[in-house]
Amino acid sequence: MAESVACPAFQLGKPRYDQSSxxxxxxxxxxxxxxxxxxxxxxxxxxxxxxxxxxxxxxxxxxxxxxxxxxxxxxxxxxxHPDTGEKIFMPFRMSGYVPFGTPIVVGLLLPNQTLASTVFWQWLNQSHNACVNYANRNATKPTPTSKFIQGYLGAVTSAVSIAIEVSHLEPEIAMATDCKVLTYNKGL
Structure with missing residues (x-):
């Protein structure tokens, strides 16, 4: 975005732009x-x-x-990282979320996926999300590793379960839609 106003005076650790708008x-x-x-x-x-x-x-x-x-x-x-002072691995930076996450989203949207590909893309998506969240965590308050693992396993299990269930329901939904179209057309 082009600068429409003069550059504000620098303030260390503060946002450059007015956060009230x-x-x-x-x-x-x-x-x-x-x-x-x-x-x-x-x-x-x-x-x-x-x-x-x-x-x-x-x-x-x-x-x-x-x-x-x-x-x-x-x-x-x-x-x-502001708390640890360590470099954040490139795919897990906030600036890397779109370039590294987009191929995953494309994989999630591929048509006619097999069970294995559905599980793979859901696992990869949740793994990437978990790594981004961990890499950008608040490190001033230590969290037990077990909490991260528990959250990760819950996210992967939920995502994979829902994706598999939806893929099994898809033919039934398509059939129900076809029946509805036939019913509406018959009435004409």
């Missing part, structure tokens, strides 16, 4: 899921982290603009 929240989300952050090199990431550290310690070099600081914060927040 819909447009500000939308622009913030677009920043979070921006897939261009997946292409950031290690060197560029280190430069961004250093720039933010310099700002934090009051040793910022002259000539650094607010726009550069906002971009550095965007890059750091997209790649580094």
């Amino acid at each position: 819909f447009l500000g929240r939308l622009r913030h989300i677009i920043d979070i899921i921006d897939p261009s952050t997946l292409l950031v090199s290690e060197k560029r990431l280190n430069e961004c982290v250093k720039l933010l550290d310099d700002f934090k310690h009051g040793t910022l070099p002259s000539g650094v603009s607010d726009k550069q600081l906002w971009e550095a914060q965007k890059v750091k927040q997209a790649i580094i």
